[in-house]
Amino acid sequence: MKKLVLLGVLLFAGLTLTAQNKNAKATIEVDGVCLMCKDRIEKASIKTKGVKSAVWDVYSHELSLIYDERKTDLKTIQNGIAAVGHDTPDVIATEEAYATVHPCCKYRDQDVKDDHEN
Numbered sequence: 364m365k366k367l368v369l370l371g372v373l374l375f376a377g378l379t380l381t382a383q384n385k386n387a388k389a390t391i392e393v394d395g396v397c398l399m400c401k402d403r404i405e406k407a408s409i410k411t412k413g414v415k416s417a418v419w420d421v422y423s424h425e426l427s428l429i430y431d432e433r434k435t436d437l438k439t440i441q442n443g444i445a446a447v448g449h450d451t452p453d454v455i456a457t458e459e460a461y462a463t464v465h466p467c468c469k470y471r472d473q474d475v476k477d478d479h480e481n
Contacts, residue, residue: 383431383432383433384431384432385431385432385433386415386429386431387428387429387430387431387432388427388428388429389427389428389430389437390425390426390427390428391425391426391428391437391440391441391451391452392424392425392426392451392452393419393424393425393426393444393449393450393451394424394449394450394451394470394471395419395421395424395449395468395470396421396467396468396470396475396476396479397421397467397468397479398421399465399467399468400419400421400449400464400468400470401419401421403447403448403449403464403468404417404419404426404444404447404449405417405418405419405426406447407443407444407446407447407449408426408428408440408443408444410443411430411435411439411440411443412434412435413430413431413432413433413434413435414428414429414430414431414435414440415429415430415431416428416429416430426444428440437453438453438454441453441454442454444456445457445460446460447460447463447464448460448461448462448463448464448468449464449470450470450471
């Protein structure tokens with residue numbers, strides 16, 4: 364009987380330790396240069412099922428997320444961001460996706476980056 368109770372306790376503890384968080388928080392770097400980029404990045408993030416909040420900072424390039432780990436993961440969110448033309452450290456936007464961003468948002472172009480710093 365003691366073995367059965369111990370087994371039950373261990374099984375319960377194992378299940379609760381691996382439970383996914385419905386309000387997980389994460390911060391990822393996303394390339395962009397302006398408020399139009401901010402709008403595009405945040406909208407792409409929010410469109411991902413399970414993302415509850417997405418706020419991108421123009422100056423630090425950090426995207427702060429609150430999301431449900433039971434419904435999505437960071438890789439899926441980054442794929443959505445890359446699909447609208449923005450790079451993350453783990454997922455690089457295709458040339459076709461990057462070509463769709465407004466000329467003012469061409470963050471890979473050093474001249475555009477320099478223009479936004481002034």
